[in-house]
Amino acid sequence: MRPGILIISHGSRDAAWVSLVDEAVEHAKLPEGIPAEVVFLEIVEGRLIQDGIDRLEAKGVTDLFVIPFFVSDGSTHVDEIAYALGAKAAASFDTDLQPFRVQARVWFGEPMDVDPIEMSQIVMERSRELLRGRKLEETVLMLVAHGSDHPLFYDRWVGGLQRVAVRIQREMNYAAVDTGLLLPEQLYDKIIKWQTETDYTVMVVPLFLSSGYFTNRVIPNRIGQAVCVYDGQALLPHPLVSRWLSRQVHQVMQRR
Template structure:
């Protein structure tokens, strides 16, 4: 990989909320790299699409693009859409408006955030800020999830791994999870012991519609403790991007 001809494409979902994109952009600005970095969005942006991001890098003479999907889970159907658009996979079972992008450059694909060690450190900090007496508390992880069976399995496997990792760090009475797809959040909370304090932690990248509206509405009338803090803003997101980039470059040198 010729470093002078290598660039980075950060791919995020996008949002109609300007603060959502601002959090992404601030995190990317803090990434320590001399390589050119372009942010693209899957939705809500006509100026910063994936295709335009590739075109921008190619116009600057880039021949190899390290693509880093800034997504919580490999269980997101959007991951398959993006891989299809980038030519990483030849076809996808997911319905998508994306099409394979014509490009002259090579794509180096990185995986989403999942339960990477840096991500678990970040999540643990969020948990610690919520918890007062873990032996008498139940931790509820809230994720987007998926109604597609194969992607649902990936979400479930990730959430199980995250719960196991957190159980080694915090002596909670119980750690459970709920998803918006399928919609089991309210029923999950309703089954929890009444004598315990329920802590709710959203596994979402940025504060926005889901954390401001959807989750509170699903839990309306139930007793729980919640701060609504998401992965961003947090410096470990920038550290994770750096880690993914360094790993991609190291693998290429082998």
């Protein structure tokens, strides 16, 4: 067996977004001597998924350990990538993504919210910064994420958010840790509900890999005139993301 590591993220036209992904991988503790490629589903020319597969197989890789560098198992991209790599027999929805040319055996990992140890710690750290003297028992922490209108993927998004929420509430004892998705639109109504029914402060923390269009524009627009605390910080850059990558690589390589 000649192993290779393929780390897949979404991709962006924003070079800074791509750099944050690269830096997170650079600081991860990957196994020495094993070739690795950081690739993207779209946009980043020369670093698409097929490019990475071709480069690794050209080095003689026979076993491809794939890390879906995405926030949630609810992402349709994670599902379609697994299908296109041959890690599952069929996609769970109609996808235009064609199967990749891959000769190596594929071992497919899990995104961040399946076992959200590091994600939860990052969110707790972000929330402490937002507290600024406020009392935990008088504060609602609202976790906001992308979500999906597809019932299967909606349930996965909700499940992942709940795993994070339970970990945080167990350690920090907020008045509540609530969740709000952008698809379907929940955020504004949930903030307003807390405002009208309680005197609690609502703090909104986004569960997005990197700051960008959604954290800087979409979420503020959805918040609208609702009163809350929000600073738009995403998961990157944070060293715990690199620790998650290290742990996920180790776990998926143990499955062979």
